[in-house]
Amino acid sequence: MDSISQAALGAAVAGLVAGKRCSPKVLLAGAALGTVPDLDVVLDYGDPISNMIKHRGFSHSLFVLFPFAAVLAVFWKRFFAKEWPLWQLWALFTAVLVTHPILDSFTTYGTQLLWPLDTPPVAISSVFIIDPLYTIPLLIPVLAAFIWRSRAAKLCGVGLAISTLYLAWSLVAIGVVKDRVEENVAGTHLEGQPVFIGPTPFNTVLWRVVVLDDNKYWEGLTSLLDEDPTIDWMPMVRGDWTFPSKPELLTDFENFTRGFVRYEQDGDALTATDLRLGMAMYHPFSFVVAEQGENQVWQLVPPVQLDPGPVLPRQIPALWMRLLGWQSIDAMLCNEHDCFRDDLSSN
Structure with a gap:
């Protein structure tokens, strides 16, 4: 705290x-x-x-x-x-x-x-x-x-x-959300997959959910005030470590985050991101761990933490409306690129 x-x-x-x-x-x-x-x-x-x-x-x-x-x-x-x-x-x-x-x-x-x-x-x-x-x-x-x-x-x-x-x-609130998530993924390919549940900023009413799914992950928001308990999921690319061997530091990082890590190529840099902290495309703990040098050869580099940038002002009232149960504004809480809503039943 x-x-x-x-x-x-x-x-x-x-x-x-x-x-x-x-x-x-x-x-x-x-x-x-x-x-x-x-x-x-x-x-x-x-x-x-x-x-x-x-x-x-x-x-x-x-x-x-x-x-x-x-x-x-x-x-x-x-x-x-x-x-x-x-x-x-x-x-x-x-x-x-x-x-x-x-x-x-x-x-x-x-x-x-x-x-x-x-x-x-x-x-x-x-x-x-x-x-x-x-x-x-x-x-x-x-x-x-x-x-x-x-x-x-x-x-x-x-x-x-x-x-x-x-x-x-x-503890009661997160228990309610866990039950809701289990109901949402029951009968889908996500049933039994690793799940992270955490509160959104400054409250215990609106919760963020992340479910891992091989090389992608599904993210959604659910409020205790929602009339409809169905979660609108946003599938996102998770990536994977593609090098022959993984540094001990990144293994420790994955253990610390319980596997909720995204690997993503950003230009000539490869980043590793803790998916538990932040939401949608805003994550404060993202690190450059490798760079692409001459002849397109990837090389490990000393980790550098990236600046996540400011929170978009429009997301603050959107979060408040979503907390109150306005499920129609879920898409506003996600930066538009590489992020869209989807239904698990179609996958």
Whole structure:
């Protein structure tokens, strides 16, 4: 999630655990500590793909955060908060640090909760990376806690309760969408194929669906407010890695994205794109991985991340209308080239 959400979560957790000891200093400390795991963004692993894959790695691991919280508690007890019970400091530091990656795991990007074990990142993908409906109900009680100090802990608890209920709702919503997608692909050649489902920006009502299909993929939007549960699919070329051997970096990239990768020739460049993040033809994580040199020979190059460009202004109201159930504007949410709607039954 974004830094504001993580800071608000850290402050609320700290305030609740502190109880009667809650104060503005505790809230500020919780807010700061709640953003600490994201400091790994300053690390450079050598190329943009590695930076993407290894972000939310060791600094988000439960195997790292639990002992780190214990060390912080002992340190803080000795030098800054001698009047606090050690158990309470440990509970506060642990809760603030651990809730950060747990919240991140609800997003699409993926969080390596069990680093260094060789397990896939946890990516529930039930909330967008920025969601005001999660953050605002959490942020307002935290800000109020700075004013009504005698009720600070209770206010923090209220904020956490509301935000947690919203996360629970997101799990219900994605479950409804999963059932709808299964009904849509049942009896077609896409039945049993890998499926990605994720929320569109800033909400848990309108959902984006991607289904892999050999050298192409099918993308569609479905809203919980749709009167007709039928999904209009947009088939797009997925491409494939055509070289004799695949670099380990791209194998890691495919594992990180769970196979939702598009390879596409763009002029003299070959790009690899994470299909989970973005929508239609707008994807923020697209990388040049090979170039065509003299004699039309392809050569691997150090990855370079492409600028996805700005979001088209007309797509913002179109997204809102689509959220409200206006299925007729699906095509507006797709850049017109290489993108068209289709019916699975005809394939």
